[in-house]
Structure formats: structure tokens, C-alpha cells
Amino acid sequence: MSAVGFVLPRIIYHGTGTLEKLKEISGQKAFIVTGGSSMKKSGVIKKTQDLLQKNKITSFVFEGVEPDPSIETVLKGVEAMKEFQPDIIIGLGGCSSIDAAKAMWVFYEYPETKLEDIIPPFSIQPLRQKAKFIAIPSTSGTGTEVTCVSVITDRKKGVKYPLVSYELTPDIAIVDGEICQSMPAHVTAHTGLDALAHSTEAYVSTLADCYTDPLARQSIDMIFKFLPTAQKEPNNLEARQAMHDASCLAGIAFTNALLGIIHAMAHQLGGMFSVPHGCANAILMPNAVRFNSKATSKYQDLAKLLGKQSAEEYAAEIEKLRAELQVPESIKAYGIAEADWNAKLDEITKNAMADACMGANPRTPTAEEVKRIYQYCYEGKQVDF
Numbered sequence: 001m002s003a004v005g006f007v008l009p010r011i012i013y014h015g016t017g018t019l020e021k022l023k024e025i026s027g028q029k030a031f032i033v034t035g036g037s038s039m040k041k042s043g044v045i046k047k048t049q050d051l052l053q054k055n056k057i058t059s060f061v062f063e064g065v066e067p068d069p070s071i072e073t074v075l076k077g078v079e080a081m082k083e084f085q086p087d088i089i090i091g092l093g094g095c096s097s098i099d100a101a102k103a104m105w106v107f108y109e110y111p112e113t114k115l116e117d118i119i120p121p122f123s124i125q126p127l128r129q130k131a132k133f134i135a136i137p138s139t140s141g142t143g144t145e146v147t148c149v150s151v152i153t154d155r156k157k158g159v160k161y162p163l164v165s166y167e168l169t170p171d172i173a174i175v176d177g178e179i180c181q182s183m184p185a186h187v188t189a190h191t192g193l194d195a196l197a198h199s200t201e202a203y204v205s206t207l208a209d210c211y212t213d214p215l216a217r218q219s220i221d222m223i224f225k226f227l228p229t230a231q232k233e234p235n236n237l238e239a240r241q242a243m244h245d246a247s248c249l250a251g252i253a254f255t256n257a258l259l260g261i262i263h264a265m266a267h268q269l270g271g272m273f274s275v276p277h278g279c280a281n282a283i284l285m286p287n288a289v290r291f292n293s294k295a296t297s298k299y300q301d302l303a304k305l306l307g308k309q310s311a312e313e314y315a316a317e318i319e320k321l322r323a324e325l326q327v328p329e330s331i332k333a334y335g336i337a338e339a340d341w342n343a344k345l346d347e348i349t350k351n352a353m354a355d356a357c358m359g360a361n362p363r364t365p366t367a368e369e370v371k372r373i374y375q376y377c378y379e380g381k382q383v384d385f
């Protein structure tokens with residue numbers, strides 16, 4: 001099976017300094033959604049507003065979107081949006097800001113809509129009746145600037161809802177590595193490894209095809225070459241831009257080919273134990289490669305990109321990269337106590353089996369196998385089944 005469509009933003013500006021392209025944008029009122037203070041401190045928000053102003057676009061800044069944005073934050077933003085009546089919405093910052101902005105966009109266009117109406121995949125009505133969407137990421141990992149996904153959290157229920165619809169694919173993405181210089185080292189590592197999980201999963205997905213494969217391969221090649229430098233030298237613009245591009249290419253690959261078992265299992269480590277998403281992926285990824293390698297020979301292509309031959313060598317290269325980036329090698333090493341782990345293992349196994357990402361995995365696991373993979377990843381053992 002392969003995907004029948006290939007969805008992209010209308011324009012992806014990429015390269016250092018491409019934030020300047022904002023002055024070519026047409027419209028009247030831009031609503032900028034952003035997170036904490038880093039974009040303000042680094043002057044990116046002011047620069048964004050100044051560039052818009054050059055084309056006589058007035059702007060309003062909605063700030064303070066938290067990590068794992070809540071439905072309350074989204075609804076607060078929608079109220080401000082209704083008052084301001086923008087014809088451009090800009091998600092600026094980490095993936096939380098862009099994801100929150102995407103969700104606000106839906107409720108702004110359809111004020112009667114409730115969160116539960118849009119939880120079923122591909123249920124969002126046509127957007128762009130009131131505003132177009134521009135995504136400007138400041139981290140290099142989720143690829144949300146090009147994807148059909150927005151993850152919103154219901155804190156009362158403790159549930160993360162991935163809203164999925166090609167309507168949510170931004171109209172314009174600006175992939176400017178200069179903006180990433182303020183990203184802390186551990187965020188650079190986690191988000192970069194998230195991007196690696198995206199391209200690795202997209203490449204072996206049951207929906208992968210000749211459109212998504214080259215993007216996934218290119219992205220993997222760039223991540224192995226540039227991620228350690230991006231972490232060690234935060235102001236190295238070549239490495240920052242390469243990682244930003246790699247993350248975007250991985251995003252294009254996975255928004256069209258979808259993901260697999262790494263994400264299905266990582267979502268539960270995030271939801272239950274608050275393991276950062278990219279860190280959870282990095283812990284699971286080598287063993288997921290080992291498990292899936294019984295059902296696909298495509299990891300050998302990825303090994304070849306790194307001068308190696310086998311799926312096992314590809315898994316080992318991921319482990320080497322993970323160690324270099326000082327990311328924990330096991331769930332235990334991350335710091336989850338054994339009693340907590342044992343108490344939740346059955347529940348996270350059940351949830352991983354039901355996760356939407358599992359559907360495109362090249363090998364269909366049983367619940368017992370997922371539980372064993374979790375346990376091996378807890379202990380830092382290599383999967384051999």
C-alpha cells in the first residue's frame with residue numbers, strides 16, 4: 001500500500017535569513033502565536049513584527065503558550081483572535097506554539113466546533129476561509145511547519161490529542177536556522193533525535209513510496225552529519241540550518257508516509273512518565289529497528305548511508321549517536337523507578353497497541369511483543385525477537 005496524495009505547504013522558504021521573506025507576504029492583520037520568552041529575548045518577535053509592518057500588515061502577539069499546549073490556552077487564543085480578526089495566523093517558536101496556533105485556527109474558522117468534534121482523524125472542515133497559516137519553527141524536530149498534525153493536551157483528563165488533518169498543513173513554512181540559535185543543548189539533542197525517528201519510521205512505513213523515501217534518506221544523512229555539531233556549537237549556522245532542513249524533510253516524509261511503533265510506544269512514555277518526546281523516541285528507536293528488521297529489509301539502505309550494511313549496524317549507529325548526545329540509553333537510566341514502571345507496564349502496552357501510529361508499522365506486533373520491547377528498553381537490553 002502507498003499513500004495516494006502528497007501534501008505540502010504552498011511555499012517553504014528555507015535557509016538562513018529567510019525570515020526576511022515575511023516582508024513579501026500579503027494581508028492586513030497577522031496574529032502571532034508564540035511561547036515563553038526566548039523568541040522575545042532573541043529579538044525574533046520584534047523582527048517579525050517589523051518585517052510585517054514593511055508591507056503594512058499590523059500584528060498582535062499572543063504569547064505564553066506552554067510546552068504541551070492545553071485546550072484552555074487554545075481557547076484563550078481563540079478569544080483574542082476573534083477580537084483581532086486576523087487574515088494571517090503565524091505560529092512562531094517551538095512546536096507547542098505552532099501546534100497551539102493550528103488548533104486556534106480551527107476554532108477561529110469554526111467557532112461552533114468543539115474539541116471532541118475534531119479528534120477523529122481527518123474530520124476538520126476546510127480551513128482558509130478567514131485566514132492563511134504561516135509556521136516559523138525555532139526548534140528542529142517535529143516538522144510541524146509542514147505536517148498535518150497538532151498535538152493538544154487535555155490536562156484534566158491527562159490525555160494528549162493528536163489532531164490530524166491535511167487542512168492543518170500550513171500554507172507557508174519559513175525554515176530559517178538563524179532562529180534556532182537560542183535552542184538549549186538538550187532540546188537540540190531531543191528534537192534532532194525526534195526528527196531521526198520521523199525519517200526512520202517514514203522510510204519503513206507501509207505507506208512509504210518513491211516520493212517520501214528520498215526525503216527520509218536525505219534527512220537521515222544530514223542528521224548523522226550535523227546533529228552533534230548543532231548541539232556542541234549552538235551558533236554554528238551551517239549545522240543549525242542543516243538540522244532545520246533535515247527536520248523539515250523528515251516532516252514532509254512522515255506527514256505523507258506516517259509513522260510506526262517508535263511513536264506509538266513513545267507517546268505512552270510521554271503521557272504516563274513525562275519523558276520528553278525526542279528522548280523517548282531515542283531510547284526506543286534501536287530496539288524498534290531490531291524488531292522491525294524481521295519484516296523489512298529497508299534498514300539496510302539506511303545503514304549504507306552511514307557506510308554500514310545491516311539493520312543491526314544501523315541500530316548500533318543510532319546508539320552511538322544517542323550516547324554522543326548524552327541522551328539516556330534506557331528507561332531505567334532516564335530515571336523511572338522500577339515499582340512505578342512495573343505498575344504501569346500493562347497500561348502503556350495497551351495504549352501503545354491502540355495508538356494510531358501503530359497502523360503503518362511494517363511489522364504488526366502482539367501486545368506481548370510490545371510489552372517485551374518496553375521491558376528490554378527499560379533494562380537497556382537489545383531486542384532479539
Ligand SMILES: [Fe+2]
Pocket residue numbers: 142194195197198263277
Ligand atoms: Fe515525533
